[in-house]
Amino acid sequence: MARNKQIAIILADMLQFYGLDCLLKEYFSPLQISYFPNMQALAEKQPDWFDFYFTDAETFLIHGDYFLPRRNKTIVLVDKVETSGTANNLISTRSSIETMIEQIEQVLLAENTNNVVETNNKDLSGREINVLQQIVRGHTNKEIAEHLNISLNTVLTHRKNITAKLGIKTVSGLTFYAIMNGLISGDEIEL
Template identity: 35%
Template sequence: MERPKIAIIDPNTLATIGLKQLLQTVLPIMTVDVFGSMTEFEANHPEEYFHYFVATNIVLSNRQFFTAHRHKTIVLTLSLEGGSQLSEFHSICINMPEQELVRSLLHLQQHAHPHGKNLPPMPKALQQKVLSDREIEVMALIVQGYINKEIADKLNIGLSTVITHRKNIMDKLGMKSVSALTIYAVMHGYVDINKI
């Protein structure tokens, strides 16, 4: 079965590269394609896409198309204020720190697809339990914003043990940032999104 697809339609190349990376981390079962213009997007079978992440100016200049596909459209805004002209669409502000953007994407995903509703199942490799119970405890505290010393105190373990667990978690999951770890923890149900 072909993986479901998400389209990003935005002429800002740097922004789309970052958003594509985040979306592939939040939804690893999806293929993410990037288009710099509406013309390019329309030439590539837009009906095949599960969701459209679209720059505000492109939505405004192609309002009829996106209104007809409102349930698939997520407008990329630079501010959450003054968006009343696009209030009929789901929006996400891309002008925020990475951790907040990750949280917004996770909220959007959980609102639209609670418990994986309307999404294909995760591949078996992504469903397997990779971490030990203690590593899961440490990971949960990391993504909730606790520093190593606080984690050591909470779990009644040594600081060097926390550092070792932290390194092992990142190595086992192949992750390099707390944002990626946060996505993993929330998507696998180890941490409630409201606690991050």
């Protein structure tokens, strides 16, 4: 008999926890869900025992050293309206219930979550990855052109290609994509 998937929810916001807990129990049972108000509470348990981790963007960024090695098992809740084309492990808390269910289902029911990062990164060329890293670091198009010794038009073309390939239109979405796929660390981002 297969064991139930073990879910850790690390959220300070109790209302978000209860909403996520109800959603998971109603649509994805049987699951074993454990709640942690912070990372210290998770550390007191067996933190590597869980199949999936749900957390918010702030906790993810602060504790990136813990979540990045588990990026294929980490689902980040973001407070953004945009949902179409976001990275697999981002779920907008402003989406419709149907959209959230589909996004969670893609992550929880994926046959082999380890291939997600490799497949996504193959879509971008080396130069597109360089441009993406510069975007995430907060550089303007002109600064990117100067740093990479390419023309402004080339930067704009790369940005257009990145957006088309990933389906992510916002800088915040690109930032999470880059962090989740190990293209940049949280320390390199200007806040």
